[in-house]
Structures are given as C-alpha cells and as structure tokens.
Amino acid sequence: MSLYYIKSGFQSAKARPTLTVIMYVSNLIMGILLSIPVLAAFSKATAESGYANDLSQGFDITLWADILENSPSFLPTLIAQLFWVLPVLFVWKMASSAGLIHAQMKEIEDQDAAPDQDGTPDESEASAAGADERSQRLARNRNTTRRFWVGLGSNALKSTALGFLYLVPTVIAILIVSVIGLVLAQVAVGEVGTFWVQAVFLPLALFMCVAFIDMMHDFGRVELVAGRKGIMDSWFAGLKWPFHSGNANSIYIGWMVLGIVFLFIPFMLDLSSGGLFIAFVFQQLFLAARAFITVGWLGSEVKLVEDTLE
Amino acid sequence: MRSFLLLSFLLLWADQATAQSRTTSPHPLSDRIVSYTMDVTLRPESNSIDGKQRLTWRNPDSVPVKELQFHMYLNAFKNKETTFMKESGGVHRGASATVKDPWGSIQISSMKMVNPTDDFRPEIPLGSNSAEDLVDRITFIQPDDGNLADETVFSIQLPREVAPGETIALEILFESRLPEIVARTGWKTADTGNPFYFVGQWFPKIAVLEVPGQRYIPEDAEKGVWNAHQFHVNSEFYADFGKYDVTMRVPESYVVGASGVQMETSTENGMKAVRFEADDVHDFAWTASPDYLEFNQQWRHVNVRALIQPAHKGQAQRHLDAAITALEKYDAWVGEYPYTSLTVVDAIGGSNGMEYPTLITAGTNYGLPTWSRFLELVIIHEFGHQYFYGLLASNEFEEAWLDEGMNSYIESRIMDETYGPGAAISLGPFKLGDIELQRLSYAKQRPSSGALVTNSWEHVGGDYGKSTYSKPATVMNTLERYWGWDMQQRFLKAYYERWRFKHPTTRDLQSIAEEVSGTDLEWFFSQFVYGTAVVDYSVDSILITDKEDDQFVSRVRVHREQDGVFPTTLRLRFDDGTTEDVLWDGAERWKDFRREGTHKIVEAYLDPDFNNLLDVNRLNNRKVAASESDNSFARLAQRRAIMIYQTLFYVLSGLF
Numbered sequence: 001m002s003l004y005y006i007k008s009g010f011q012s013a014k015a016r017p018t019l020t021v022i023m024y025v026s027n028l029i030m031g032i033l034l035s036i037p038v039l040a041a042f043s044k045a046t047a048e049s050g051y052a053n054d055l056s057q058g059f060d061i062t063l064w065a066d067i068l069e070n071s072p073s074f075l076p077t078l079i080a081q082l083f084w085v086l087p088v089l090f091v092w093k094m095a096s097s098a099g100l101i102h103a104q105m106k107e108i109e110d111q112d113a114a115p116d117q118d119g120t121p122d123e124s125e126a127s128a129a130g131a132d133e134r135s136q137r138l139a140r141n142r143n144t145t146r147r148f149w150v151g152l153g154s155n156a157l158k159s160t161a162l163g164f165l166y167l168v169p170t171v172i173a174i175l176i177v178s179v180i181g182l183v184l185a186q187v188a189v190g191e192v193g194t195f196w197v198q199a200v201f202l203p204l205a206l207f208m209c210v211a212f213i214d215m216m217h218d219f220g221r222v223e224l225v226a227g228r229k230g231i232m233d234s235w236f237a238g239l240k241w242p243f244h245s246g247n248a249n250s251i252y253i254g255w256m257v258l259g260i261v262f263l264f265i266p267f268m269l270d271l272s273s274g275g276l277f278i279a280f281v282f283q284q285l286f287l288a289a290r291a292f293i294t295v296g297w298l299g300s301e302v303k304l305v306e307d308t309l310e
Numbered sequence: 311m312r313s314f315l316l317l318s319f320l321l322l323w324a325d326q327a328t329a330q331s332r333t334t335s336p337h338p339l340s341d342r343i344v345s346y347t348m349d350v351t352l353r354p355e356s357n358s359i360d361g362k363q364r365l366t367w368r369n370p371d372s373v374p375v376k377e378l379q380f381h382m383y384l385n386a387f388k389n390k391e392t393t394f395m396k397e398s399g400g401v402h403r404g405a406s407a408t409v410k411d412p413w414g415s416i417q418i419s420s421m422k423m424v425n426p427t428d429d430f431r432p433e434i435p436l437g438s439n440s441a442e443d444l445v446d447r448i449t450f451i452q453p454d455d456g457n458l459a460d461e462t463v464f465s466i467q468l469p470r471e472v473a474p475g476e477t478i479a480l481e482i483l484f485e486s487r488l489p490e491i492v493a494r495t496g497w498k499t500a501d502t503g504n505p506f507y508f509v510g511q512w513f514p515k516i517a518v519l520e521v522p523g524q525r526y527i528p529e530d531a532e533k534g535v536w537n538a539h540q541f542h543v544n545s546e547f548y549a550d551f552g553k554y555d556v557t558m559r560v561p562e563s564y565v566v567g568a569s570g571v572q573m574e575t576s577t578e579n580g581m582k583a584v585r586f587e588a589d590d591v592h593d594f595a596w597t598a599s600p601d602y603l604e605f606n607q608q609w610r611h612v613n614v615r616a617l618i619q620p621a622h623k624g625q626a627q628r629h630l631d632a633a634i635t636a637l638e639k640y641d642a643w644v645g646e647y648p649y650t651s652l653t654v655v656d657a658i659g660g661s662n663g664m665e666y667p668t669l670i671t672a673g674t675n676y677g678l679p680t681w682s683r684f685l686e687l688v689i690i691h692e693f694g695h696q697y698f699y700g701l702l703a704s705n706e707f708e709e710a711w712l713d714e715g716m717n718s719y720i721e722s723r724i725m726d727e728t729y730g731p732g733a734a735i736s737l738g739p740f741k742l743g744d745i746e747l748q749r750l751s752y753a754k755q756r757p758s759s760g761a762l763v764t765n766s767w768e769h770v771g772g773d774y775g776k777s778t779y780s781k782p783a784t785v786m787n788t789l790e791r792y793w794g795w796d797m798q799q800r801f802l803k804a805y806y807e808r809w810r811f812k813h814p815t816t817r818d819l820q821s822i823a824e825e826v827s828g829t830d831l832e833w834f835f836s837q838f839v840y841g842t843a844v845v846d847y848s849v850d851s852i853l854i855t856d857k858e859d860d861q862f863v864s865r866v867r868v869h870r871e872q873d874g875v876f877p878t879t880l881r882l883r884f885d886d887g888t889t890e891d892v893l894w895d896g897a898e899r900w901k902d903f904r905r906e907g908t909h910k911i912v913e914a915y916l917d918p919d920f921n922n923l924l925d926v927n928r929l930n931n932r933k934v935a936a937s938e939s940d941n942s943f944a945r946l947a948q949r950r951a952i953m954i955y956q957t958l959f960y961v962l963s964g965l966f
Binding site for chain 2: 027028030031032034035036038039042043045046047048049050051052053055056058059061062063065066067069070086089090093163166167170189190191192193195199210211214217256259263266267270271272275276277280283284287290294
C-alpha cells in the first residue's frame with residue numbers, strides 16, 4: 001500500500017514539473033548568492049597569482065593557508081551569512097511546502113477543472129481541452145504554478161507558525177536523547193563504551209528523533225493546508241500520524257532514503273572532481289532530481305491524508 | 311659425531327648469547343660513566359615504589375670532585391609550589407591533575423658509600439653498613455629560578471674527594487610515590503578498572519658533570535661543572551651513559567615492559583620479580599599493568615615488542631608496522647640501531663607519546679580510522695628519539711631542538727615517503743602531509759619569535775612547541791632542499807658516527823654540516839637556528855613598457871618582505887613560452903630584473919620548486935601579468951561552494 005502512495009507522489013511530481021523547477025531554482029539562487037563572497041575572495045587572492053591552474057588541479061594546503069591568511073574576513077563572512085540565511089531558509093521551507101501541498105491537492109485540481117456555475121468549464125482548462133498536447137501541458141503548468149503561489153500566499157504565515165510549534169517537540173527530543181546519552185555514558189564506561197555512545201548511538205538517535213518529528217511536521221502541515229485545520233489542531237494531528245499510520249512511516253522513510261541517495265551522489269562526486277564544470281553539471285542534475293523528490297514526497301503525503309480524510 | 315656435538319653446542323651458546331645481549335656489540339659502545347643496579351618493589355595499594363639502588367659513578371674530570379648533584383624529578387609533583395606545577399598550572403600536554411590524588415614525590419631514606427667491587431645485595435639492609443649515612447648532607451638547590459619549594463635537584467658533599475678517573479659506589483634506599491599521571495609518569499586506573507603504571511624519571515639520578523672541552527665548557531676551564539637543571543614544564547632530561555640492571559617486583563598478574571632486555575623472571579608469594587638489563591643507555595623506564603596484551607615481531611637483530619591495551623587489540627599490527635618502518639628508515643638514513651630490543655607501549659593519558667631508551671610510548675583511541683595516521687606519526691616520532699636523545703644524547707634542557715626538532719624533521723620525511731601525499735590525514739581530497747603540517751605549524755604561528763637555541767624553560771607565549779618541533783623540522787627540511795638529499799644524508803650519517811653515545815651541541819651539529827659540505831653555513835645557522843629571521847619573498851610587480859620596433863622592456867620587481875635572507879631562484883616566463891631561471895642571493899630589500907626583447911615577461915615566480923620551506927607566504931612568490939590574469943580557480947571554487955550550499959540547504963530543510 002505504501003508503494004502505491006510513493007508511486008502516486010512520483011506521478012504527481014512528474015505531472016507538475018514546474019514545482020520541481022521552482023524548488024530547484026530557489027535552491028540554486030540561494031547557493032549562488034552565498035557563493036559570491038567565495039568568488040570575490042578567491043578572485044582577489046589568486047587571479048594574478050599564477051597559481052590558478054595549480055589550485056584547480058588539486059588541494060594544496062600551503063596555498064590555501066596563505067589564501068585564508070590573506071583574506072582574513074573570508075571565514076567570518078561565510079559564518080555571518082548563516083545568520084540571515086538560516087531564518088530565510090526556515091521561512092521559505094514552511095511557505096514553499098504549503099505551496100507544494102496546495103498545488104498537489106486533488107480538491108484544488110478538481111476545482112480548477114470543474115465548470116463554472118453557469119455550466120461552462122474553467123476558462124483556462126476548458127480552453128485548452130480541445131487544444132494540442134503542448135498547449136495543454138503549458139496550461140497545466142501555468143495552473144500548477146498559480147496553485148503553488150496561491151497556496152503559499154494563503155498558508156505561509158500559518159505554516160511558519162506551525163513550524164515554530166514543532167521546534168518544541170524537537171528540543172524536547174534532543175534533550176531526552178542527551179539525557180539518555182548521559183545515562184549510557186555512566187553505564188558504558190571506558191573508551192569502547194564512550195565510542196559507541198558518542199560516535200554511534202547519539203548521532204543515530206538524534207537523527208532518528210529529528211526525522212520522526214519532521215515526519216509529524218510534514219503531516220501536520222498537510223492537515224493544515226489540505227485538511228484545512230487550525231494551527232493547533234494541525235499540530236496535534238501531525239503528532240498522531242506516525243503512530244496510527246504505518247503508511248505514513250513507510251512513505252516518509254522511502255522518500256527519505258531516496259533523498260539521501262540523491263544528495264550523497266553529488267557529494268561523493270565533489271570529493272573526486274569537485275568544481276570541474278562537467279562534474280558541476282552532473283551535480284546539478286542530481287540536485288534537480290532531489291528537488292523532484294521534495295515535490296513527490298509531499299505529493300505522497302497529500303494523497304495519504306486526502307484518502308484518510310475521505 | 312663429536313664435531314657435530316661441538317658445533318651444536320657452539321651454535322646454541324651463540325644463540326643464547328645473542329638472545330641475552332642488549333646491544334649489537336659485545337664491547338661497551340659508550341663511555342659508561344654510571345651504572346645503576348636496582349631492586350625495587352611496586353606497592354599498588356599506595357602507588358609507590360621502594361627499593362635499593364647501587365649507583366656507581368666515575369669521575370670524568372681531571373681534578374678531584376667532592377660534590378655530586380642529583381635529579382629527583384618526581385618531586386616536581388610534590389605540591390603546587392614546585393617549579394613544574396607553578397609553570398604548568400597542573401596541566402601538561404592536555405592532561406591535568408585531578409583533585410583526587412595528583413601528588414608524587416621521591417625520598418631518599420639512606421645513602422652510603424660502599425665498595426664498588428662488592429656484590430649488590432638488596433636483601434641486606436643498609437643499616438648493616440657502618441659507613442656514614444650521607445642523607446643529612448643532602449641540600450636541595452634551585453639553579454634556574456631560586457624557587458626554594460622546588461626539590462628536583464640536590465647537591466651532596468661527599469665525605470671525601472673522588473679522584474680523577476676513580477669510580478665510587480653509593481647505595482641508596484629510596485621511596486618513590488607515583489603521582490596520578492599528569493606528565494608522563496605515574497599511575498592511572500584503566501577503563502577495565504585495573505591499575506596502569508608508567509614509571510619514568512623515578513629514581514635518584516646523578517646529573518652530568520661536564521668537563522672542560524665538553525659541550526660549552528671552555529677547554530681551559532679549571533674544572534668541570536655540574537649541569538643539573540630543575541624540572542620545568544617545558545624541559546626534559548639529560549644524563550650520562552651507563553648500564554642498568556633493574557629488578558622490579560610486581561603483583562604476579564602484571565605484565566612488565568622496560569628499557570633493555572628481559573633477563574629473568576621468578577614468582578614468589580603472589581609477586582613476580584622481573585629483571586631487565588640495558589647497556590649503553592642514559593635512562594631506564596618501565597611499565598606494568600595486568601591488562602597488557604603482548605605482540606612481538608622480529609626485525610633483523612631487534613625484537614620489537616608491543617604492549618597493547620585490550621580495547622586497541624585491533625591496532626596492534628599498526629604499532630608494529632610503524633615501529634619497523636622507523637627502524638628501517640633510520641637504519642638506512644642515519645645509522646645502525648645498536649640495541650636488540652624495542653618496546654612499544656600503548657600508554658594511557660599523559661604517559662603517552664614519550665621516549666625512553668629502547669622503550670617508547672604511543673597512545674591511540676578505539677575505532678581510530680585508517681585514514682588518520684597520527685598513531686603511526688607518534689610511533690615514528692618516538693622511535694626517532696632513540697637516535698635524537700637516546701644515542702645523540704644532547705642536553706634536552708638547554709637545546710631541546712636538537713632532539714625534538716631533528717627528530718621531527720626525520721619523522722616528517724619518513725611519514726611523507728612511506729604514506730605519500732596525505733601522510734598525516736588523507737580524507738577524500740583533503741590531504742595533509744607531515745612536512746607540510748610541520749611547516750604550517752611554524753609559518754602560521756608567530757614565526758618571528760622563538761629561536762631554536764633557547765633554554766627550554768625560557769620559551770615564552772607558547773613558543774616551545776613551535777621552536778622545538780615544527781620550526782627546526784622546517785629548517786632541516788629546507789637545508790635538505792638547499793643542498794640535496796645526498797649531502798643531507800652524508801651530514802646525518804657523519805653526525806651520527808661522530809657523536810653517538812656522546813652529548814652533542816648545536817655548535818657540533820653545525821661543525822659537522824660545514825665539514826661534510828665544505829661550506830660555511832654561518833649565514834644559515836645564525837639566522838634560522840640561533841636567530842629568529844623570517845623569510846618572505848614576494849613578486850611585487852611586472853611592468854611592461856613598449857618600445858619601438860616591437861621591442862618590450864619588462865621589469866620584474868621582487869621584494870624581501872622580512873629580515874631573513876636566503877638565496878632563491880627567480881623563474882621568468884615569456885610570452886613565447888620560454889623560461890629563464892635567475893639565481894638571486896636574496897639580500898637586497900628590493901630588486902629589479904629587467905629584460906629587453908621582442909618577448910615580454912608574463913610571469914615571475916620566486917622559488918618555483920618550493921625549496922625554501924621557511925618562506926612563510928608562498929602565495930606572494932608568484933605573479934602573472936594582467937594579460938594572463940586567470941579566474942578559473944575562483945570560478946571552480948564558486949561552483950564547489952554552490953554545490954555545497956545547495957546540499958547543506960536540503961539537509962537543513964530536513965531539520966525543520
């Protein structure tokens with residue numbers, strides 16, 4: 001059954017390519033913005049140094065140390081950027097997720113396709129009904145984009161508020177894991193025990209807790225947008241989802257694994273040939289696929305919630 | 311048949327003789343000024359060692375001597391007022407004294423002169439000897455800082471003079487209270503709950519009487535001078551060569567490792583007596599723990615023995631491999647390792663990363679990944695001390711760089727040659743070699759402060775590590791590149807052959823270098839060994855002036871940014887691809903290099919082969935003309951940054 005919902009999410013994302021484009025382009029724009037200081041610093045340090053080719057061919061710690069020494073504001077700038085990008089990222093995540101949910105809601109799609117009160121079909125869809133496939137696709141994409149922005153506009157604030165609320169269980173979970181870690185540290189004493197607690201258990205436990213709460217958050221957000229619940233009702237509803245739906249867990253884990261793979265591959269590519277143009281192009285393809293996964297992931301969750309609420 | 315039996319007997323005898331020998335020679339290899347025979351008992355219930363010591367000492371001076379001076383290193387841990395504790399604040403190399411029981415000390419309860427030819431009878435109380443007990447003659451002295459609370463050096467006036475060349479014997483009863491390990495020596499409770507002991511600098515140790523003509527004592531001095539410094543946080547040790555014969559009595563379940571060769575073991579009443587002998591060494595350390603797992607491997611004449619903590623069993627072979635790598639390289643590059651044993655101890659806490667004759671301590675962590683080679687680096691470094699400190703027994707108080715720095719140089723060479731790029735760390739594209747690690751530790755850490763030749767306790771502001779380890783390693787790596795590896799090897803081998811089993815100085819090292827190379831190296835040693843000159847050359851500008859008839863005048867201006875002067879090569883590249891190398895003595899503060907012709911200079915590169923590792927900024931060594939300005943690396947870096955940020959954003963999005 002969970003495979004059905006994953007396929008459904010995949011189909012939904014495939015049918016709405018503009019959503020993937022929106023997610024990928026926004027991710028790319030933010031990356032480009034933050035990379036500007038990198039370009040500026042290295043251009044200043046190396047353009048006339050004659051070392052450009054040497055540095056391009058391999059890591060040379062001697063030169064990197066000199067570059068960083070010559071650009072003392074470089075690392076502080078990179079760190080300072082995080083102070084504005086993290087809040088922006090947070091708000092964009094909340095708002096764009098609401099938009100993605102809205103754009104993939106069956107109800108909204110049906111509304112768009114339904115005829116007006118006077119019996120005539122919606123202008124944009126109906127007018128394309130008899131048109132060729134390309135025109136139909138273009139019309140569909142326009143509508144998808146419109147539904148995304150409408151959903152974002154009408155749900156962004158509520159979704160952001162819901163996001164802050166989910167920080168509460170996140171912090172609680174981190175505290176609980178930390179306490180368990182401290183207790184285990186007293187029991188599993190010594191070097192071996194410390195290794196397994198600190199290097200294995202704690203990172204795994206924290207990862208699983210954060211993923212679990214993120215799953216609750218996802219479904220809470222779908223309840224907010226698709227289920228049209230209030231913020232608190234959505235919050236409570238989201239908390240319950242992982243416990244009364246095996247499909248919810250399967251969907252989340254399935255898409256999460258895919259998401260990790262599609263991030264891992266460009267990362268590994270970066271280790272071997274990072275920065276080379278052809279490698280960069282391949283990485284962008286994988287990151288675009290990762291954006292597709294984001295859309296499909298939410299699509300699966302929307303489908304599951306809609307089927308459950310019916 | 312008779313011949314066969316005789317041959318078998320001879321072979322068996324030879325085999326036994328070799329198995330028991332402490333060095334590769336049946337004859338003394340050093341001038342054995344001292345010998346120590348000890349019978350001691352470890353008392354785990356009080357973390358103390360008591361025992362009897364027979365010390366023989368030969369007066370090396372040409373005049374009679376009535377005063378002896380001794381080191382009592384363990385008194386550094388007596389209380390908070392000692393020089394070591396005041397200088398360190400109770401912290402040493404990251405290990406700190408816990409509240410529980412950090413204190414240690416050493417006390418002599420009896421000291422008598424005995425006949426050097428009498429047998430050592432530890433079971434006979436010293437009280438039965440009617441000679442005067444000299445304990446009351448002990449006076450603690452503080453030659454370095456006048457800190458009266460410091461009792462790490464004492465002077466004793468003997469009841470009679472010791473004639474030149476005469477050997478005297480002292481029998482000493484002492485008790486050493488081991489501290490909880492902060493700095494190298496003491497006890498610790500291991501993760502298993504069992505005790506761990508590392509016993510270093512633990513017995514009353516006679517200092518070195520430097521005679522006229524030795525080290526920095528003038529040839530025409532009237533008499534020798536005792537060289538006995540207090541135990542400082544940044545100092546190590548200095549002693550004369552001799553023989554050690556030590557019997558350690560420990561609980562039966564303990565595994566014992568020590569300097570030298572194990573001669574015999576016996577057990578009685580739950581205690582085990584283990585006797586070790588070490589010849590032609592100047593110190594003796596030992597360790598005991600019931601937890602040790604023992605691994606052995608033979609390399610030529612050397613039995614390599616690793617004592618490993620149970621949690622690190624999976625890394626035992628790494629210990630042995632690193633030790634053997636070091637043996638091979640030092641044998642090839644410097645000279646023969648003359649001892650038949652080497653013990654590698656997987657030590658705990660502040661006792662790790664240390665050297666003693668034929669015994670070294672490393673330290674590792676459970677789960678240490680193979681891409682991190684700090685374990686190998688430590689073992690290779692500590693083994694190197696068998697040569698620099700062990701055989702070439704420089705004064706670690708006054709010229710610490712002669713052992714730490716020279717050793718760090720060869721360690722860096724061994725690491726990079728054995729493990730390639732990324733010798734220290736190799737993680738994906740991030741590779742850090744040891745030579746580069748040493749260079750950066752010097753070049754990016756106040757390079758203008760801390761001369762190599764500085765008393766160890768007089769280094770300020772954290773300069774000790776840089777000036778003793780990484781800067782001398784970089785200095786020697788630079789010297790090697792200056793005159794080539796062949797000459798460097800001849801220099802190292804000559805230094806070893808001339809000064810092994812002696813106490814060399816910086817001046818002696820320089821003399822050997824000049825003798826072997828036939829060149830005056832005062833310019834090098836005065837700037838970079840005795841002084842604090844910093845090398846930084848840069849290409850300031852490339853200026854092209856058009857002339858008539860398609861002729862150009864190219865002017866390259868180079869700049870000596872700091873006070874260090876070092877000959878360097880300037881490589882000029884022209885727009886037709888040809889290059890020209892110009893040797894520059896590096897003396898002027900500014901210098902112009904002009905070329906006229908149909909081709910203009912498009913690139914100027916100082917020290918293109920990176921021979922001068924002392925140059926603290928490599929980035930400014932090279933410049934291209936504006937026409938060759940190249941942003942390709944900046945764009946590559948930007949693409950990489952974009953990808954990293956994009957990935958990071960997806961990961962962060964998963965958190966909320």
